[in-house]
Amino acid sequence: MTLPFLTKYDPTEIPGGTIDPLGFFLPYMRLADEWIPGLTNAADQPRYCSMLCRGALIASKHSRKQDLSGIEDRKLRLEIIKRYERIWVLACTIALGKKAEGMGLRGITYAQTELMRSRARTDYTLLGNQLRYGAIGMYAPMSIALELLTKDYVPEARGVELANVFPFDPEIDELAVQHKDGSISKDKLLEWGRKVRVGKLLAQEKRILRDALNSNPKRKIALNLLETVPRTINELDRLRQIRVNLSHTKNRTDLEETRVKLLDVIARFEYFYNLSISAFNLIRWNATKTGSGWNSLSPDNFLSKQLPIAKKSAETFLGLKAAMQFVFRDTQASEIFRSPIELAKKTQLCSSASEWVNILVGHHKEVQHGRFGESTEKAAWLFKNNDLVFVGANRYKLNTPVTSNYEIEPHSYKSLSADNFIGLNLEHEKI
Amino acid sequence: MKKSDRKSLMDLFSPTPEAGTPISFVAATYELETDFFMTDLLPSMLSLGTRRDDLLTSPHIIDQALRDCAVHILLDRSQYADARGVSSRVDLMISSTRVQHSKVYLIYWENLIRAIVTSANLTRDGFRKNREVAWYIDYKVSHSSDVSILRNLIEGLENITEVQLNHDAIKSLHLMHQTAKDWQKSQTKKKVSPLILWGGNEKPLISKILDLWPTQTPVKEAHVVSPFWSKNSGPFEALIHGLKSKNVQEDFVLHLYCQGRGDPDVELRPVFPLEVKRHLAKWPLIDVFLHSCTPKVGSDDVSDLFKRIDERTDRFLHAKVILLLSTEITLAAIGSANFTENGLCRNPDSANIELMAVWILNGKALQDSVIANLLPPTLGKIRLVDVDSKNVFEPSPFSEEPKWPDFVELAELDVTVPKFDWKEKDVTSKISTLSIRYRSPKDKNAKFGFHLGDGITDFLLPSTNITRVEKFDLDIPQTSLLLKSREIFIYWVEAPNGIAFPINLTAETKVDLPVQSIGHKPTEDQLIDYFSGWKDRNQLLEVGLRDPEQGQNVTDNSIGIDQRVIQLYTVRSFVECLQGLKKQLEESTSTDKGMRRAFLCEISPVALANSILENYKQSKRTPVAAGFQILELMRTVSSAKITGNTKTKQQIKKRCIDLLNQIYQQLEENANRELSSPIFQAFKNRLLSGEN
Secondary structure (H helix, E strand, O other), rough: OOOOOEEOOOOOOOOOOOOOOOOOOOHHHHHHHHHOOOOOOOOOOOHHHHHHHHHHHHHHHHHHHHOOOOOHHHHHHHHHHHHHHHHHHHHHHHHHHHOOOOOOOOOOOHHHHHHHOEEEEOOOOOOOHHHHHHHHHHHHHHHHHHOOOOOOEOOOOHHHHHHOOOOOOOOHHHHHHOOOOOOOHHHHHHHHHHHOOOOOOEHHHHHHHHHHHHHHHHHHHHHHHEEEEEOOOOOHHHHHHHHHHHHOOOOOOOHHHHHHHHHOOOOOOHHHHHHHHHHHHHHHHHHHHHHEEEOOOOOOHHHHHHHHHHHHHHHHOOOOOOHHHHHHOOOOOOHHHHHHHHHHHHHHOOOOHHHHHHHHHHHHHHOEEEEEEEOOOOOOOOEEEEEEEOOOHHOOOOOOOOOHHHHHHOOOOOOHHHHHHHOOOOOOEOO | OOOOHOOOOOHHHOOOOOOOOOEEEEEOOOOEOOHHHHHHHHHHHHHOOOOOOOOOOOOHHHHHHOOOOEEEEEEEHHHHHHOOOOOOEEEEEEEEOOOOOOOOEEEOOEEEEEEEEEOOEEEEHHHHHOOOOEEEEEEEEEOOOOOHHHHHHHHHHHHHHHHHOOHHHHHHHHHHHHHHHOOOOOOOOOOOEEEEEEEEOOOOOHHHHHHHOOOOOOOOEEEEEEOOEEEHHHHHHHHHHHOOOOOOOOOEEEEEEEEEEEOOOOEEEEOOOOOOHHHHHHOOOOEEEEEEOOOOOOOOOOOOOOOOOOOOOOOOOEOOEEEEEOOOOOEEEOOOEEHHHHHHHHHOOOOOOEEEEEEEEEOOHHHHHHHHHOOOEEEEEEHHHHOOOOEOOOOOOOOOOOOOOOOOOEEEEEEOOOOOOOOOOOOOOOEEEEEEEEEOOOOOOOOOOOEEOOOOOOOEEOOOOOEEEEEEEEEEHHHHHHEEEEEEEEOOOOOEEEEEEEEEEHHHHHHHOOOOOOOOOOOOOHHHHHHOOOOOHHHHHHHHHHHHHHHHOOOOOOOOOOHHHHHHHHHHHHHHHHHHHHHHHHHHHHHHHHHHHHHHHHOOOHHHHHHHHHHHOOOOHHHHHHHHHHHHHHHHHEEEEEEOHHHHHHHHHHHHHHHHHHHHHHHHOOOOOHHHOHHHHHHHHHHOOOOO
């Protein structure tokens, strides 16, 4: 019997939906959040937080004078923060010149275009959707997690402190609160930009940010541990090294114990991911190459060679179920890791390369069809007809051969962003 | 039903594997968004892949798929502007006198007929983001579903909106109904079926709904979900008086669910007209609560255990639900009608055309299920008596209705020249007939008529006391213009410059229509440009439409340029286009349908080979050049890789190669001497064996 129902949410642009053929993305997100809560890979420039706090401070000071209703007040504050960001991006762009690109500055091309005018406007268009993709969209959630801002974008005590040590300029502050049609000279932008540019951090800013980061014990421990190992090695090796160091620590606290187990899970999860995704990509490549369907019964040395390793890796990953339960106490670890666990169970029992192809293609289909938490059904990249494997559509073809599993990029566990936030990768000045 | 059984509307439009090919789609909606409809909804329904899948390779494939599937859309006059630009093969019918607000979608696939009653319009937000309400029923071969529901839906579409439906739409509806009847194997099993109620006829919709509530059964709670509310007391009075007439006392709790505005993590305030508070004070026994529905995407909205899209806040309430609950009995009404005067209370002459499906359910389990599935998630509720201007948002006023020529019912174009073959005709030849079904506007004495938007062509409509059909014969430029614009501009005393009004093509015209609005078959140059990526479909359209106006083909050489030079350039362009052609062919092979169209229809290697043969026959191409081109086409088709090399797909490819072969043989019959030369034969053998 069908009764009426409220419809499901089904937007076309769910992020990450099409880059995760085997259902490892969501468990990865949970692992990364458990390791360093609050930070994100995309938000890796701490100066954004300082700028955001300054913008939020002048916005809330100005809005208090206006006596507006809740929604109007919020609108006005957002407008001021956005304008402040626009001026700051102009200043950074002009100060950094050619170096501006690759510094994590959002909307640089918009700023460069605006700087072609004799005087830059404060209400130029920055990004297609500044709210979503600019400072507020990318850095406000983190600033809220670091207790620099409230959810209404009002600076908290620590945020006020950060806003006041940020090299602000009263003239720029005034320009940001000014309603529309403001403009600013390039000389002024250059002068301010040299002080506030992205990639730089004052000692006081660094201290405040570090305090904010340390306010969460999980974050604190992760950042402290990251500082103990060199940044020259790749991230996973760095995490492995941390795990080793930590395991040698005597009298570990409960939290440290959980970190050891978490790093175990991360290491084995990534290894199993690496082997599964490289095999999957090899199947994609074979199917792309042949076009009219790759026969999975035909011998493939790479797959045959990798299978015993993948089986072993699946077994060790499954052996960590207790550790997963230990780390994610308040949630169901088996739910979070359902997709990799199911794949590991099947891989563990697999007896031939062609069976492994079946397992991977079948699992991929289930992922795309929403069995492991996707909101809607999506077309599979690969599908099988008898023993032949086909690529579903052109965009899913793989155009470079897969020769080893070393080519697979592991997931990123926010180390770069964390390093930046504790000032390890940045220039900093003393005041 | 568990919450996890909820679907998105896109799911309902995606055919099941057994559904087969689409045959027709009839829809009534208030609003249609062209881009969403043409690039997202239709491809999904036509099994061509959706925007999300990125399987869609070329818009002309959708257009050609529509050749086998009749699509008729009835929409409101105020929303016509957003629906401009749909394919010529889609009929747009506009409600001329009343607001068309019902939302019903009837899809007929080869082995499945699906009827959907919902609150969602044909827009991207409606189908993908909003919080809408929906219900559907399927009819398959040997089904035991209740066919009377489908009949009620169809009769409603015909009777309530009768004047706007064209002949083809009525034909599609009747075929659907007949097929559902034919497929029925056994009598309808005892199931909980809804009653279909249309608003806009006999008596107000709210009265019809309340008539179903059992007499003297006390109402414990009433829940109303609506995105829009009237400022006046009308709907509330109608609800309370309606229940009183059934001897039901007014001592129940009334819950009103409104869109919440504000920060969903902190506080939401309902969007609700404060004035209603004053009206409801008349019934002190009724305890009224306002609930703010959250725009936040929650875990119930997606089957996502990980809540990774929790931060999104773009789910807006657009569902319309009325629930009346006694201890055991539940009345659940869902559909298109907002809790407004126009939606529920007006008399037939001024009421909106609305559609609600209503269930009367017995038992606590069903009641719990309905409550869980029809009441939206909220953040905070407030007693109406405690509400003031600080804790509600006043809704924005309704926008004014645009002017509309309500005296015109339909405009239909019938191109009378078979296969659009008007190349040889004089530009002044009458090649089509435009039929206008209308009656006189209120001011009969002022002149009224229509123009084509070209600043030249103007037709007066004769005054009439009854509804009549007036026919106008159109020449080549006028027909071309209409095929491109698909609208005329109707003027009368209130709108002297004219208001755009859609024209539909007759079924016969659609059969002959080669590719969307081109107005004639694309020429060789156009096809080459298209495959080379130099022209998109719209540019193809621009060039295509100039030809008939000039009375000549763009590739004609009537101004004395040396044919050999033209040929040289054409053949060179041809070689350059082969790569693009191959890519397009390969991309089309995800589905049988897409492949059939790309390999065999108007924009295909077969079409290109035919135009080459035609050019040879008109001495615009040497036989060797033409032979070379056709052989190259054969080689390109042979080497195109097919995704999912099924038997059907192999047959399509084979058919394409066979047709190219036949065209080559025709060429050979006419130019045997040149093509049988040893040099050409050697070339042919090498080419077909795959050597360069």
